Amino acid sequence: MAEVSVKYFSAAGAQNTAATLEAARARAQQLGITQLVVATSTGKTALHAAELMPEMKTIVGVTLAAGHWEVYVAPDPDLVVEAEQKGVKFLTGVHALMGSVASAIQRKFGGLPAEEIIARTYYTISQGTKVAVECMLMAADAGLLKMDEDIISVAGTGTGADTAIVVKPCFSNKFFECRVREFLALPRSDSES
């Protein structure tokens, strides 16, 4: 049995980014994990992670798909270049759980498609849990992960990071083989401070 010091934040949001990344770094060192996936709309959180964890062999920064850039935020080219220089590989593609064709079906015809149910189930833990699993699936499908090694996946609520999980990675077409092994950081509430 491992007793792990987990960060539980009273409110969700970007103010938890530094503590979340520190928790990811500390547990990665204990477990020997060398691959990290980071949800990063602009590239800022991925850059922060790369600066904090130069020892990582793989850091994948997953941005929003381009269809969401106008509504939310697009990658910042300067931040992306800076992060790439520190070894981050960026991925922009179809969202694996929420915000792609199933969401378009829901918006036009109603109902709750299967991927959206999965996503909303993870929302009962935190928004970041959903996004962290989603980004892990996208990084796996893009061929950027070693699939026989655990990873840490980091995501947040809107911007920054407030959730970090240790995950046994899987491809999206083997979704039910995914395994969240540990939570390292999590907000206790959806509301942002």
Next chain:
Amino acid sequence: MMSVSVHYFEKPGPKNTEATLQAVKARAGELGIKQIVVASNTGRTAFAAAQLMPEMARIIGVTEAAGWWGTDTPPDPETIAQAEAVGVRFVTATHGLMGAVEWAMQETFGGLPPVELIARTYYTVSSGTKVAIECLLMAADAGLLAMHEDAITIAGTGKGADTAMVVKPTFSNKFFDLRIREFLAMPRV
């Protein structure tokens, strides 16, 4: 921000029961939580929780629905009586997520109905996570929880306990309002 010492077990199963219940007692004391829900086929785990945590205002033991007793393990009347004598209230009812009408639909017609999909999503965290949420919904729907107070819900893999969570409770018909606030114990595999 709170740093909480969480138990991550190398393997699932009943050997983690004592450590799980101890983690619950410690965190309930810190947070002032007075209600726990325990998945308990025979009544044994609920009884153990009640003996360890006499300070709880509400301990709800949730057994399997009777349609599963032939396949799994039915409640043990003596253990149930012992647990009730120390304050446990038991619920035996339609399962909140898996193993009810949608299960029958899946068995008969195939496919993966929505509530079963929710259950299998929780399985990606742990078997106990699914069962703990399910039991929480069942205890809430039975009218046995104070719905404005957080609860700790406890379940395991097969028998005993290896998963515990602090949860903002909800009724099953408001499922998407549910919020898992903290994991206190969980198996890693």
